Amino acid sequence: MSTRRSNSGRKQGNAAKRFFVSVLVLVLLGIVGWFLWLYGQINDTAQIDNAQQADAIAVFGAAEYGGRPSPVLHARLDKAVLLYNKNIAPYVITLGGGQDKDSGKTEGGVGRDYLLANGIPYDHIIPETRSIDTEQQVQLLADIAHKNHFNSIVVVSDGTHLFRIALLCRRAGLKVYTSPRATVGRIDTIDSAQRMWHEMLSYTFLRTNLHVSWMHRWLEGKLN
Template identity: 35%
Template sequence: MATSTAPERGGGTLRWVRRLLVGGVLMGLVVVGGTALHVWQVARIDDYTHADAIVVLGAAQYDGTPSSVFEARLDQAHKLFRKQVAPMIVTVGGKQVGDNYTEAASGKNYLKDQGVPEDRILAVETGSDTLQSVEAVSKALLARGKSSVVLVSDPWHSLRTRTMARDAALSAWTAPTRTGPAVYTRESQAHGIFRETFALLWYQLTHFSADFKYTADQ
């Protein structure tokens, strides 16, 4: 007696589709979870190895006054400078429409007021996101024969900035700030890890920036 196999074939196809979907979801979770763990691990690193320059990633400023996020980063850079981690500090970042100061200029002025000699500060006044800023710093430093940097930003931002800097031909490591709004609460820490996980995955996939401009109190 003849029997139909069409329903069986259809059921087998559906099972394979379900398995592929479940497998894809599990692989995605593994990638995202692994990246989040790496963001967290690098956030905990404080590398004070001697470098050619200390690079402070820009953040919001208000008519020349650094925001609390930016001030925390600048204070960390000043601390590294006093410890002679590097002979110069690089501030970086452009300005928004209507601003009187760039992030780089406001950062430089703040460091001068803290006692850092002006000739030890290089202001790279360009960059509206992390990638543009890192590439501008790389160009400026390589033109001066300098290639090693210690990066200062918020902890969760460290892995992405380090990845971008190394892609831009710099030898880079990190010594992030441990103060400021980005590290005040568990909620801000969780938000930072979540945000940076997907920003880093986007960069690795496309080599474009996901910013958002990374400033926790814009």
């Protein structure tokens, strides 16, 4: 009798292990599939310039050094100047606050000065100088768009950054067209991989928060 029980218990244990392994494999396949899909979406967005007639051009902030744009911000601003000169939009919005509070410089302010030096009139530039990250830049961009009755905006940033920006803008009720900046110098494989992983993880975290928030609101509705 004890032998039968032992064999039965062993079979149940093996079945449980097989079930656990099957679930684990399915989860891993789902994760791999998600990141492969996401890589393709980010890469496709980075390669395509969707700039077209709009009410404004928005330049997402990047580092500034002592009042001068970093190479990355420089390239983003150059793209905005190019689009403005092509009459894509009559206004340019520069986004970004200051990383160094003591310097008094901001990414949005440095961007404005750069655009002025490149021939864009003062009253055609709208600087935003308070945001500290991409989400805040989108929130304040939405405020600017609402205040100025902008219905569509061309957003300029690094190519890999644009897929996440587009999602945030849709959440904020903005109609946007993505336009990647030109590549600055030679980007090595490690740097390129780091940028991609940063965006994939940031986008995944963003989508996870969206689903959690939606579930929370759904549960509140059911309980109230």
